[in-house]
Amino acid sequence: MSEQKAQYNPWQAALETFDAASELLDLDENIRERIRYPERELTFNFPVKMRDGRIKMFTGYRVQHNTARGPAKGGIRYHPDVTLDEVRALASWMTWKCAVVGIPFGGGKGGVVCNPKEMEPSELEGLTRRFATELAPFIGPERDIPAPDVYTNPQVMAWIMDTYSMMRGYTVTGIVTGKPTSIGGSLGRFEATGRGCVYTIAEAAKHLNINLNGSRAVIQGYGNAGSVAATLLHEDHGMKIIAVSDSRGAIYNANGLSPRAVLEHKQKTGTVAGYPEADAISNEELLALECEVLVPAALENVITEKNAASIKARIVAEAANGPTTPGADPILDDNGVFVIPDILANAGGVTVSYFEWVQDNYSFFWKEHDINQNLLDVMVRSFNDVLETSKKYNVNMRRGAYALAVDRVAEAIRVRGIYP
Numbered sequence: 001m002s003e004q005k006a007q008y009n010p011w012q013a014a015l016e017t018f019d020a021a022s023e024l025l026d027l028d029e030n031i032r033e034r035i036r037y038p039e040r041e042l043t044f045n046f047p048v049k050m051r052d053g054r055i056k057m058f059t060g061y062r063v064q065h066n067t068a069r070g071p072a073k074g075g076i077r078y079h080p081d082v083t084l085d086e087v088r089a090l091a092s093w094m095t096w097k098c099a100v101v102g103i104p105f106g107g108g109k110g111g112v113v114c115n116p117k118e119m120e121p122s123e124l125e126g127l128t129r130r131f132a133t134e135l136a137p138f139i140g141p142e143r144d145i146p147a148p149d150v151y152t153n154p155q156v157m158a159w160i161m162d163t164y165s166m167m168r169g170y171t172v173t174g175i176v177t178g179k180p181t182s183i184g185g186s187l188g189r190f191e192a193t194g195r196g197c198v199y200t201i202a203e204a205a206k207h208l209n210i211n212l213n214g215s216r217a218v219i220q221g222y223g224n225a226g227s228v229a230a231t232l233l234h235e236d237h238g239m240k241i242i243a244v245s246d247s248r249g250a251i252y253n254a255n256g257l258s259p260r261a262v263l264e265h266k267q268k269t270g271t272v273a274g275y276p277e278a279d280a281i282s283n284e285e286l287l288a289l290e291c292e293v294l295v296p297a298a299l300e301n302v303i304t305e306k307n308a309a310s311i312k313a314r315i316v317a318e319a320a321n322g323p324t325t326p327g328a329d330p331i332l333d334d335n336g337v338f339v340i341p342d343i344l345a346n347a348g349g350v351t352v353s354y355f356e357w358v359q360d361n362y363s364f365f366w367k368e369h370d371i372n373q374n375l376l377d378v379m380v381r382s383f384n385d386v387l388e389t390s391k392k393y394n395v396n397m398r399r400g401a402y403a404l405a406v407d408r409v410a411e412a413i414r415v416r417g418i419y420p
């Protein structure tokens, strides 16, 4: 685990943010206490047969943070640095995210400690099928619905769906979202996180009177969320994408990069680094570039107290989950940086996951145009709900988003009461 990550506890950060929202709302102490504890935390140690015949043990987690408003919903991450505290934090962010955009889900998240970059497809399939088998008693379309996250993808979702269906004895499409469309996936799901993020950036630009056309954007992380956001900012809003990065390096071109050509280069070589029409820069330099829009779309804990003062963007749109530490927020506020918080900026993914689940439940599939239009409606409404809440309490957008979300979850808990 990296030294930076070892010092930072995302679950503590998540609790701090929750506590601040509770204070703002003057939330009933009993309800506050209930929400502070994730409902369920599962740890699985399980064997996988590797291609050389060895049996290797892996550890995986699933946390169901809160299901007051509906079934748990959230991705599964494959990464060497996955910890239970990280999964707890990610699960709680899902609770708030679903509440912010008003979809009837609670929050969950899963992860397996592994390095998929060093694994053969057959090993990844074995790991996924065994993990899905371990998860099976605890998940279900009306209970807990996994989705892709860092280093998991539609193929991994297809293996989970198939394993779960084999165990049930019939096909259960609604068990996961982010599936291939051939087995009940939704059109537009792949692009949904990046697209939803771009919808919120457009709303923020309107609010701040920034003309995006010809303005500069910088993207950290060039996977699903980052590459789609870059492409749409460029193609739909005429923005210049002056720098992008991934885990192996960052590239810069003051005149703007072609997002599709960079993606092709990454697909061919495995990284954006070495893209011919750009200069190499460091990830720290990338974050400090002069630009109108910065989109962190990699991992958590990248904008910290140490580097927040160097951020020159007018808008930071958090496509990643938890990219900004609580200590960095006041520094960004003081410097007039408008932050679109993760639980709003990247909620497009779970919103179209919800559309996918609805389509699976009805076995009736929508046109891509309708999906994007419904997504636009949800993101624009949610952005303005958060803006209004932040004005009401005179706080920044993150605090506004949490106040809105915590209030909605607290109301669900209050009205349901305690069983038995």
Ligand code: NAD
Pocket: 148, 149, 150, 151, 152, 193, 220, 221, 222, 223, 224, 225, 226, 245, 246, 247, 248, 283, 297, 298, 299, 300, 319, 320, 321, 322, 346, 347, 349, 350
């Ligand atoms: P992904 O695996 O498709 O892409 C992750 C990208 O980040 C890769 O390009 C990787 O190389 C890069 N990266 C990793 N470490 C980096 C580092 N240290 N510096 C720079 N780049 C680095 O994952 P994704 O689905 O795009 O997810 C990215 C972020 O968005 C995560 O925080 C995830 O939780 C969040 N998110 C994703 C979705 C979704 O639907 N995919 C939804 C909501 C939130």
